[in-house]
Amino acid sequence: MISLSNINVTFESGSQPVPAVRDVNLQVDAGDVYGIVGYSGAGKSTLVRVINLLQRPTSGSVEVNGQDLLSLNSKELRAARKKIGMIFQHFNLMSSRTIFDNVDYPLKSSKLSKRERARKVNDLLELVGLSDKREAYPSQLSGGQKQRVAIARALANDPEILLCDEATSALDPKTTLSILKLLKKLNQDLGLTIVIITHEMQVVKEICNKVAVMEAGRIIEQGDIVSIFSNPQNALTRDFINTATHVEQTLEKLALHPSLVHLKDNDILCKISYIGDSTSEPVISALTARYRVTTNLLFANVEILQQTPIGNLIVVMSGAASDLEAALQYLQAVNLTVEMIDSRLLQNSKAGDPV
């Protein structure tokens, strides 16, 4: 549906060229909710603006719905852009027009009659839950309501793709969740393909099926979110994931409060991870029953991503050395990933690093 190949964007700013996007390849399929994450300045906005040619790439090709956008004349490009809606962090509504007029605005050049347009605007306002705000002005709405208006406006020309540039960054967590739920509903009910750029992995976790991580203009890792969350390859990706799963913060807290962990000589402090239904066995009780190993659970976190549970436990296992050895082998045999954590190194370690 969207195919970006070898995209480079270099800005000529002052004496130094600024390479904002470097050799990016991105494939978004119809029906995807594709997250692009990265810290400020990574090149996310520039990349997303390439998809509708708000930003022309310095080199590379941009194909949307089988059309090579760079080869279109301005009239053809205008038509192609109608199929690509966009929403922004600061909503970009027209403050002097009513909510109805804001949503109606993109329909002005359509062939619809005035009555058809009114019906369409009313349907869109109903879709985003704002039928009662038709006559209000943007200044009378909350941030979440403004973003709903922006979504309704972006949908006016029945786009197949919606680009979201930090669409929830100005919203509180509860409102963010309600906007993400609305986007998910549009994805499922209208088959809308969504590209969402964010610096919050929480947003990706909530609605995306795929994610690309950007750093210094490049995509350093991409894939489906279950693989990325369960087996991140890159340190930056791990950082982002840790912000959403809290495993690392827990390790830091344990390190700051060593009294929480009274390890005896043989004790093993470790992180146990699993994906999906790795095991149907009651593992923790099996450790005690079969191997005489007791387990002190310090932390547990289960994320459900794309209907797939991903679990992380931090435990202290206690027992005789040979029993612990056998217990560890058992855990691996039932497809759990066990990473040892040396409590003395906690302060210098990151979750996921072999220590």
Ligand SMILES: Nc1ncnc2c1ncn2[C@@H]1O[C@H](COP(=O)(O)OP(=O)(O)OP(=O)(O)O)[C@@H](O)[C@H]1O
């Ligand atoms: N019009 C421009 N002229 C010159 N440099 C630019 C321009 N737009 C962006 N840049 C630079 O390109 C780089 C990437 O910027 P971009 O806005 O795409 O990053 P981002 O990941 O979206 O960041 P943020 O999350 O802060 O919006 C930055 O170094 C930025 O300063």
